[in-house]
Structures are given as structure tokens and as C-alpha cells.
Amino acid sequence: MREPFAGWLRLVAEVFASALERTAMEDALRASEGMKSAILSSLSNGVAVLDSDGTIVAVSQSWTIEGATVGSNYVTAWRETARAGASHGSDAAAGIAAVLARERDSFAFEYTARDPTAERWYSMVVVPLNQPDGGAVISHTDVTERKRAEVNAQRSRQELAHFTRVSTMGALAASLAHELNQPLAAILSNAQAARRFLDAARPDLGEIRSILSDIVEDDKRAGKVIEGLRELLRKGETEVELLDLNALIRDVVKLLGSDALIRRVRMHLDVAAEPLIVAGDRIQLQQVVLNLLVNAMDAMADCPTEERVVSVQTELCNGQTARVSVQDAGPGILTGQHDLLFEPFYTTKPTGMGMGLSISRSIMEAHGGLIWATNNPARGATFSFAMPIRNGTAT
Numbered sequence: 001m002r003e004p005f006a007g008w009l010r011l012v013a014e015v016f017a018s019a020l021e022r023t024a025m026e027d028a029l030r031a032s033e034g035m036k037s038a039i040l041s042s043l044s045n046g047v048a049v050l051d052s053d054g055t056i057v058a059v060s061q062s063w064t065i066e067g068a069t070v071g072s073n074y075v076t077a078w079r080e081t082a083r084a085g086a087s088h089g090s091d092a093a094a095g096i097a098a099v100l101a102r103e104r105d106s107f108a109f110e111y112t113a114r115d116p117t118a119e120r121w122y123s124m125v126v127v128p129l130n131q132p133d134g135g136a137v138i139s140h141t142d143v144t145e146r147k148r149a150e151v152n153a154q155r156s157r158q159e160l161a162h163f164t165r166v167s168t169m170g171a172l173a174a175s176l177a178h179e180l181n182q183p184l185a186a187i188l189s190n191a192q193a194a195r196r197f198l199d200a201a202r203p204d205l206g207e208i209r210s211i212l213s214d215i216v217e218d219d220k221r222a223g224k225v226i227e228g229l230r231e232l233l234r235k236g237e238t239e240v241e242l243l244d245l246n247a248l249i250r251d252v253v254k255l256l257g258s259d260a261l262i263r264r265v266r267m268h269l270d271v272a273a274e275p276l277i278v279a280g281d282r283i284q285l286q287q288v289v290l291n292l293l294v295n296a297m298d299a300m301a302d303c304p305t306e307e308r309v310v311s312v313q314t315e316l317c318n319g320q321t322a323r324v325s326v327q328d329a330g331p332g333i334l335t336g337q338h339d340l341l342f343e344p345f346y347t348t349k350p351t352g353m354g355m356g357l358s359i360s361r362s363i364m365e366a367h368g369g370l371i372w373a374t375n376n377p378a379r380g381a382t383f384s385f386a387m388p389i390r391n392g393t394a395t
Ligand SMILES: Nc1ncnc2c1ncn2[C@@H]1O[C@H](COP(=O)(O)OP(=O)(O)OP(=O)(O)O)[C@@H](O)[C@H]1O
Pocket: 164, 291, 295, 296, 299, 328, 330, 331, 332, 333, 341, 342, 346, 347, 348, 349, 351, 352, 353, 354, 355, 356, 357, 358, 381, 383
């Protein structure tokens, strides 16, 4: 959306620049008055023309920025808002100054401001005037409606993602119970053993101490399972952090371990040697991996047991993209199904919701990534996603 707009603004800048260039310096503005006002009055955005010092020399009718009228200095006005406490003021001033100094060939900036009733969003684009004397054209737009729509879309995505996460977890309940049962059973038998030791005439305290340590460890293990679940069921705002995709995938594979066992599916994990650091929301990315793994296992429900293998692979491509693929040996993607897979509510499963892949795609889009599916040469399908690598270390 911004690109064509910036192009349009550049056109306005060029018209102004040539109008100014064609006339003598001192009466440049006066001589081009007719053209200038014709252009300015036709604009629905707030537009202002600055000279090379940042002084406003002309504004459109819809330019209604308080305290920024013809004759005043726009860069100074932003610096003043910074001094008055607006944190974005100095960024804006620096961006405009950089365009005026021809250090940058455009500057785009979005910021919020409170009007008396509500918070509003504004977008500002600055492009240079292409004339010897320099200067710039500023366009100022109220983008509150678009921002609200974005926020609403983000909220619905989060709610839907949460909803499907909860239902996936519901489906996994049996295997999670199994996962919890292991440490609980170990705690029970250790506690019984300790009691027997205590019944002895001369209890072996060393042995009892080691039994108690085992109990503590098992308790921690159970706690971790519950913690992981809580985390996944949490209904939270998106939280972007730097994380290692390899570690994240190991966690999800572990979480699904008992489910795989019950379904007699072997999981084969092949992770890249180097950490794959990406910026993302941990829970959302876990959900993508979870969806792909559950789908892969579902796809092999009718395969002979020995063929039920899911291979998860992570790799670094071109040094800048992390790619994760989940390969199964099921029936693969059916003819004509390719375009439907990622559509909401498309499912071929009796109890499916058809939301897994559609949610995964919107999560990937929000992370600047891609998700796609291909059939394997021999049999089965491979679902992959890719997203940009970041510099830094996982938090
Ligand atoms: N690995 C796979 N192999 C073959 N077909 C698949 C695979 N993964 C997904 N599909 C097809 O894509 C459809 C949509 O998958 P999606 O995950 O969006 O929904 P679902 O698994 O049916 O339901 P849920 O909302 O519970 O995830 C599936 O019903 C299935 O037909």
C-alpha cells in the first residue's frame, strides 16, 4: 500500500521541483502559484512543501497539523514535540532532516497521537524535491481506520489460534495424561520403597535420601509437562522474541512423544548443525509445528505400522532463511486438493475442523514467512515453512 503511495508523492515532488526550477529563484513560489495551488487543492491528504531549511512554504487544504503553518519550520516543530515528551518526535525530526540533507531519498513514519477522544494513527511520508535548492514534500495521512482493522485482524487471528490450540490439546489429552502418568507412577513407587526402607530395624538413610531426590526429580518432570501445557493454552498477546527454531522443534516433538507412541508413529528428527535464530512468537510457531506433526500422523493412520515415520528436518538456506519440513508417508496430497489445503474449514477428516493449516499460514504470514506443501517422489507429502534468520542469540 505504501509503495504506490510513495510513488505518487514522488510525482507531486517532481512537479513541484520542475515548477520551481523553471522560474527565477526569488519569485519561484509566486510564479508557480497557479500550478501549486491547483495541485495542492486537489490532494485529499495533508501535504506540505518544505524549503531546504525545513520551513513550510506551501500546504494543501487538508493539511491541518497544529502549529505547522506556512512560514513555520516543520523540523523544529517536531523537535519541540520531542521536548514536550513525545518519544517519536526526535525520530521524525531526524528523518525529515535526513531527507532535506539528501542523506536519504525518502522517509516513512507511522505514529500515534491522542486526540481528545481517542488514540489516532498517522502516517507520514517525506520525499525530496528534486531541484538545486533542495527541499521536500511531506504527506500526512490519518490511517487510524486501517490500523484498527489491522489490530482487529490480529486479535481475531489470536483468538482463532487459541481456540484451535485448545482443541488440539483436547485431542492430545490422552497422550498428555500418559506423559504425566509416568512421573506420577515413579513418585508413587519411590515413596512406597522409601516407606519400606523406613520400616527396617536400621533404616539406610543414604538410600532414603537418594529415593527422595528421585521423587523431587520426577515431580519436576511432571511440573514441566504441566508448565508446557499451560504455556500452550495461555491466551496471550503476541510476544516476539529471538528464538532457536531447532530447540523449539525439539520441544514440540517431545510434547508429542507419547501421542506418537500411542499411534505407533516413529518420529525422526534431523536438525541443522547451527542454531536457527528467528524472531517470532514462541507459542504461535510451536503451534505451526504441532499442526504439521499432527496432520502427518493423521495422514498415516491407515498405513502399516512399520511405515509410519514422520521426518522433521530443519536447515539453513542461503545463510538467510530457516526452513523446516515435515515429511510423512501417507497418501499425499490428492489431485485437486492443493489449492484447498490452506483454506479455512477445508477438511477431509470426520472430526477435523479444517483450521490447522489455515491458522499456520496466517501465523507464517505474520512472521514474514511462507508455508507450502509438496508430494514426495515416492509417497506421502512434505509440508514446509520458511522464515528469515536473525542475528543474535535466543532469549
Ligand atoms: N500430511 C498430510 N497428508 C495428506 N493430506 C493432508 C496432510 N495434512 C493436511 N492434509 C489435508 O489437508 C486438510 C486440512 O488440514 P488442516 O490441518 O487445515 O485441517 P484438519 O487437520 O482437517 O483439521 P484441524 O483443524 O483439526 O487441523 C486435511 O483434512 C487433509 O485432507
